[in-house]
Amino acid sequence: MSTGWEAVHLDGLEAIPVAGVVWHPVRRRLGIRAFGINVYTAEHTGGHVIEEHDETGSGAGGHEEAYIVVRGRATFTIAGETQDAPAGTIVFVRDPGLKRVAVAEEEDTLVLAIGGDPEQAYEVPPWEHYFAATPLLDAGRFDEGIAMIEEALRERPGNPRVLYNLACAESRAGRTNEALTHLGQAVAINAKYVEYAQRDPDFAAIRDNPAFP
Numbered sequence: 001m002s003t004g005w006e007a008v009h010l011d012g013l014e015a016i017p018v019a020g021v022v023w024h025p026v027r028r029r030l031g032i033r034a035f036g037i038n039v040y041t042a043e044h045t046g047g048h049v050i051e052e053h054d055e056t057g058s059g060a061g062g063h064e065e066a067y068i069v070v071r072g073r074a075t076f077t078i079a080g081e082t083q084d085a086p087a088g089t090i091v092f093v094r095d096p097g098l099k100r101v102a103v104a105e106e107e108d109t110l111v112l113a114i115g116g117d118p119e120q121a122y123e124v125p126p127w128e129h130y131f132a133a134t135p136l137l138d139a140g141r142f143d144e145g146i147a148m149i150e151e152a153l154r155e156r157p158g159n160p161r162v163l164y165n166l167a168c169a170e171s172r173a174g175r176t177n178e179a180l181t182h183l184g185q186a187v188a189i190n191a192k193y194v195e196y197a198q199r200d201p202d203f204a205a206i207r208d209n210p211a212f213p
Contacts, residue, residue: 006030010039010070010110017043018134019051026112028128035122036063036115039070042104049074049111050102055093062096063125065115072109076102126152130165142173160189168202179203180211187213 013024024039026032042049055063067076069089076083076091079098085091093100102111116122129152136145149166156162167183170176183203186193194213197203206212 013039015041016131016135018131020048021051023131025128025132027124028132033122033124036113036125038113040111040113042109045104045107045109047104048101049104049109050076050100050113052099052101054099055096055115063115063117064096065093065100065113067091067093067102068112068114070110070112072104072106074102074104074109074111076100124155126156126159126162127165128152130162130169133169137169137172142169145169146173146175158185158189160186160193163189164193164196168200171203171206174205176206176209179206180209184211184213 008026008029010024013026013029016023016025020043022041022043024041026037026039027035040049050067055065067085067090069085069087069091071087073087074085074089076085078091078093078100083089083091085102091102130149133145133148136142136148146166146169149162149169152162153159153166163182163186167179167181167186170179170182183193183197187197197213198207203212
């Protein structure tokens with residue numbers, strides 16, 4: 001293999017079930033630094049192939065995102081509008097603030113997502129670290145999973161989303177004090193995490209703690 005290029009097959013990528021979808025890391029696998037690119041599949045027909053989210057938390061101006069349906073068929077819902085998307089369809093979401101979600105309508109539906117912030121050079125988004133940490137946490141390898149999220153925090157100090165996910169991991173690991181500290185920091189920066197924490201199963205073990213927000 002040349003050091004200047006590399007080829008991988010979509011079906012050879014790691015499959016990580018997380019956030020209600022199956023994430024197949026492309027950018028992380030190939031070490032791409034110029035733009036964000038990943039592949040997503042669904043756990044079953046009718047399941048999410050793109051989780052419901054917006055891109056306002058990605059970078060200074062938010063990410064523009066293009067979704068390419070490589071195989072199968074999906075239904076996208078963007079700001080309440082639906083779009084049928086058979087294989088070969090490109091769905092471009094120009095506005096980072098629009099909520100979007102996609103459901104797999106056929107077995108083995110696969111969507112390629114490409115994105116970046118038009119206002120600044122590409123930076124690796126922090127969610128990649130805690131998505132990649134999920135299999136470690138699910139396997140009970142808490143020290144390794146937490147270390148991976150801490151790496152994201154070193155890259156993005158004070159990022160409330162990273163602090164929140166670090167608190168989730170620490171709560172699962174039984175690190176109550178650390179979890180409450182980082183959750184409190186996330187809430188102090190963005191109060192929306194209070195609502196998230198109230199229903200997040202990761203905090204079941206510490207939700208009755210008097211210090212829980």
